[in-house]
Amino acid sequence: MASPIAFYFDFSSPYTYIASEEIEALAERHGREIDWRPMLLGAVFKTSGGMPLTEGYGPKARYSVRDFGRSAAFVGLPYRHPTVFPVGAVTASRAVLWLQRESPAQAAPFIHAVFRAFFVADRNISEAPVVMELARKLGVDAEQLAAGVQEDSIKNGLRIAVEEAVARGVFGSPTLFVDGEMFWGHDRLPEIERWITTGPY
Amino acid sequence: MASPIAFYFDFSSPYTYIASEEIEALAERHGREIDWRPMLLGAVFKTSGGMPLTEGYGPKARYSVRDFGRSAAFVGLPYRHPTVFPVGAVTASRAVLWLQRESPAQAAPFIHAVFRAFFVADRNISEAPVVMELARKLGVDAEQLAAGVQEDSIKNGLRIAVEEAVARGVFGSPTLFVDGEMFWGHDRLPEIERWITTGPY
Numbered sequence: 369m370a371s372p373i374a375f376y377f378d379f380s381s382p383y384t385y386i387a388s389e390e391i392e393a394l395a396e397r398h399g400r401e402i403d404w405r406p407m408l409l410g411a412v413f414k415t416s417g418g419m420p421l422t423e424g425y426g427p428k429a430r431y432s433v434r435d436f437g438r439s440a441a442f443v444g445l446p447y448r449h450p451t452v453f454p455v456g457a458v459t460a461s462r463a464v465l466w467l468q469r470e471s472p473a474q475a476a477p478f479i480h481a482v483f484r485a486f487f488v489a490d491r492n493i494s495e496a497p498v499v500m501e502l503a504r505k506l507g508v509d510a511e512q513l514a515a516g517v518q519e520d521s522i523k524n525g526l527r528i529a530v531e532e533a534v535a536r537g538v539f540g541s542p543t544l545f546v547d548g549e550m551f552w553g554h555d556r557l558p559e560i561e562r563w564i565t566t567g568p569y
Numbered sequence: 570m571a572s573p574i575a576f577y578f579d580f581s582s583p584y585t586y587i588a589s590e591e592i593e594a595l596a597e598r599h600g601r602e603i604d605w606r607p608m609l610l611g612a613v614f615k616t617s618g619g620m621p622l623t624e625g626y627g628p629k630a631r632y633s634v635r636d637f638g639r640s641a642a643f644v645g646l647p648y649r650h651p652t653v654f655p656v657g658a659v660t661a662s663r664a665v666l667w668l669q670r671e672s673p674a675q676a677a678p679f680i681h682a683v684f685r686a687f688f689v690a691d692r693n694i695s696e697a698p699v700v701m702e703l704a705r706k707l708g709v710d711a712e713q714l715a716a717g718v719q720e721d722s723i724k725n726g727l728r729i730a731v732e733e734a735v736a737r738g739v740f741g742s743p744t745l746f747v748d749g750e751m752f753w754g755h756d757r758l759p760e761i762e763r764w765i766t767t768g769p770y
Contacts, residue, residue: 416626425617427738431751441770442760537628550632555756559643569642 379457387554455494466516580658588755656695
C-alpha cells in the first residue's frame, strides 16, 4: 500500500476548502489514503511571519476574496465568503483530533461538514455550539465531544500538531506531502497527481 | 476583434517566465492579442509592502525555489534557478518599451529571450551589456537601443507603467487582465481560458 497523502489544513482557509473537496477523489484514483492534519495557521504565522490574505494591502485583499469565489466556481463548488473571516477554529480542530482517536470513520465527514458550514452556509465555526451541532448531525455524541475537546491530551495534541507542521516546513494551507515531497496550495493538485503517477520531476 | 490580454510582468519572476511561455498559445486559441506590460516588482512592493518569495521566512523561501523548478518541469519547460536572484531588470524593461515604440514585432521575441537568458542560461539580466547582447542576437540595433533606454521618455514611460500597474491593483507578477477581470499567477491560466471561453463565472 502506497503511503498516505498528508493534508495539513486550517479550517479558515478558502483554498483549503476547495482542496478538501477534491483530494479524496484524487487519492482514490491512485489507491492512496488521506492523513488529515488539522493545524492553526494563526499559530504557524507567529513563527513564519505570515498573515491572512485578506489583511494587509487592500488591492491584494480584495483580489483574494474575488479569487476565492472564482476558484471555487472554476471547479464547480459553491462559495459564500464568510461574514466573519478569518476565524480561529480551535474547537473544530480539536474535535478532529478527538474523532480521529474515538471514531475515525467520522473524522473526514466532520471535516467536510465544518468547511461547508463556513464557506457555503456562512456559519461561524469558531463557536463551539456550532461545531457541536455539526458533529451531532453526523451522529456524533456531542456531549462526549464537548468533554473531549477539553481534555489535556487533545489540547496538547493540537499544540503538538502545530509544532510538527512548523518543524516540517509548513507555512500555509493547504500543505500536502506526497512521498516526502511538499506541495502548497489547492492549485498544486494537478502537480501532485502527476507526481504520484510518474514519480519525481 | 476581442480585446487583448494585458500581461503585467517583472523579468525577475519565475512564475512569470512560465506564464510567458504559455500565454501566446492560449491567446491564439481564442483570437486574442497580448498586451505586454513590463513593470518593476521592487517598485510595486514599495507601495504594497510585498517582498520576493525567496526572502523572509526560510522554509517558504526554500519551498519556493523547489516549486519554481517543479512548476516549470510540470509544463515541460527547462528551469535553472539564477545564481543572482532576484534582480532589478530596469534596462531590460526599458528596452521592451523602446522596442514597442520603435520595432514592435521584436518586442515579444525580446521578452522571451530575456526570460530564457535569466531562467535557463543563468545570465545576469540586470546587466546592460547582457541585455544589449540579447537584443543584438535578435537583429536589433544595439547602439540605438543603448541610447534609447537612456531617453527621458523611455525612463518616464517605465515609471508611469509601474504607477499605472499599482493604480490598477497589481501587486504581483504575472498579473493578467482579461476583459477587465484580474488574474494573478501562472497557475490561473486555466481559469483565464475558461473565462474567455464561457464568460464570467
